[in-house]
Amino acid sequence: MKKIVAILFVGMMLLTTVGCQKKEENITYQSPREEDLITMVKTLDSKHKNLYAKISKEEFQVEVDKIKENLEKMSEAEFYYSLCHLLTLVGDAHTSIGYSQSKYSYEQGLPFAIAKFEDGWRVMILEEEYKDYLGYKVVGINDVTIDEVYEKSKTIIPHENDAWIDSNFSNTINFKEALEYLKIVQKDEDIILKLKGDDQQEIQIPLRGLTEEEIMSIPLARFEREQTPTTYVTQDIYRFLPLSNETLFIQYNSCQEDPNLSMKEFTKQVKTELEANQYKTIVIDLRYNSGGNSSVINPLLTMLKDKEVTFYTLIGPNTFSSGIMNAIDTQESLNSTLVGLQTGGNVNGYGEIKFVQMKNEPFSYTYSTKYFELIKGYDKDSLYPDIDIAQNYESYQKGLDAEVEWILANNQ
Incomplete structure (x- = not known):
């Protein structure tokens, strides 16, 4: 009799376990987008080395809930930048998100690039018709100063210091959807890049959103140095x-x-x-x-x-x-x-990343699995x-x- 009871007990346990597994597998999501969001959050929560080192779990969840509340209203780009913002709060530059293929396949690129010098940001790439303004200082975009644009961009670039923002700033703000998400421009508003030459006269360059095919085919002018130093970066490893x-x-x-x-x-x-x-x-x-x-x-x-x-x-x-x-x-x-x-x-921070491709959206994200203390006690x-x-x-x-x-x- 005891043997029969034991067998029945084990059988009940197996049924309970199977039932739980089935319930977990049959979670109902409101949309494929919600499935990607929740799956990413669960993955980060369980597998990131220390997801809540810079933000509490409660604060992180508040941001997740904000995204969930607006999922149905969001365009694909708005969802993407919402996730960028969410991961920026983690404070780990290795934990980030990007498009699985070329970003230009999904967003409208703007034909300009800028670089930082000790006296500010200067324009390095423009459409050919505006080549005479290459090297000019960047004043702002529409009614937002370049310093304000910089501060806003920090909310969607996962980073640990401003140097990484400097490195990624240009290739963040030269997308129409990024400027709209950051409220630097209104949706479908004309975009004007404001420059200033040595004579302090302001120049306004209209920027048009371009598809990948257009950005690859239009004539672009690049700032030309008097010579290229032999020590400049090459394709050699x-x-x-x-x-x-x-x-x-x-x-x-x-x-x-x-x-x-x-x-x-x-x-x-x-x-x-x-x-x-x-x-x-x-x-x-x-x-x-x-x-x-x-x-x-x-x-x-x-x-x-x-x-x-x-x-x-x-x-x-x-x-x-x-x-x-x-x-x-x-x-x-x-x-x-x-x-x-x-x-x-x-110096001391998280790394050794894992890549995850989202099931439904064309995004892939990375997260850190280890903490490295390269210099003990280093606090910069x-x-x-x-x-x-x-x-x-x-x-x-x-x-x-x-x-x-x-x-x-x-x-x-």
Whole structure:
């Protein structure tokens, strides 16, 4: 009898378990969009290393509920930017969202791009008919100053410091739907980019929203420097070149192996170059390195460790994730001096991301699975250079590399 009761009890437990599983699988969502939202929130809640480090769970849920309340009214772009805002509140630049394919396939691009210099933002790309205004200072968009536009954009760019905003600002505000979501312009309102030349006269450039096909076909004018510095970023993952008889330049643009040249083979080439010359200074450029596998550079650092030379490492707003790890590696193993601007990511923070494709919407998001404490007790929001080099517009116009020029001038 006891045996029969036990069997019945186990059977009831199995039925209960199966029933619970079935109930979980048959959750009813009001819409496919709500399913994506709730699934993302559950995934982040259970799998992010520490989702509520910068915002409480209750505060986060309030924002989720706000999105749910307005789901039916939202366009696809409004839903996208609502999710951008939600993830920005997490305060982890590795936890973010983007379109699964080209953003231009879903939103209207605006034909302009800007860059930051020590005296403000200047326009670098415009339609061909407005090429005479390239290099002009950006005053604002419609009735909103560029500083206000910048502050508004911070609400939809997941970041840990302003350097990462600087790096992503231009490619955020040159979409019509982003400006509408941020209430910089009204829906379908004419968009005017306001510029100012050296004579302080204001110039108004009309911006039209363009499809992907249009943005790829219209003639665009790009700011032309008097010359392109040899140290400017290239498509090479890593490369080296002499800057003088005494200075060797090594550029490392992504933390990954070049399929056509392994890091071990590249290291041998650098070693041969060093043995054939009397270099006194080595510059390692990480300004364009936004991450990858932090261990790829190890053979190079091991080889350089015993060299009796002065090392400099270049960093900037595009230095991120494993790029920051490698900058710290050069400090610790080579006693390298950091030169440039603060990095886009932080020293101690979250990373090692996982990608998730949404079931219904054309969005994919990432979240962090680990916390990295690269420097114990470090409490700043970024890796800051030992030597801060301001980005001067006039030097840029002449085709000079400000960081490299400083190193060459101070190591004669």
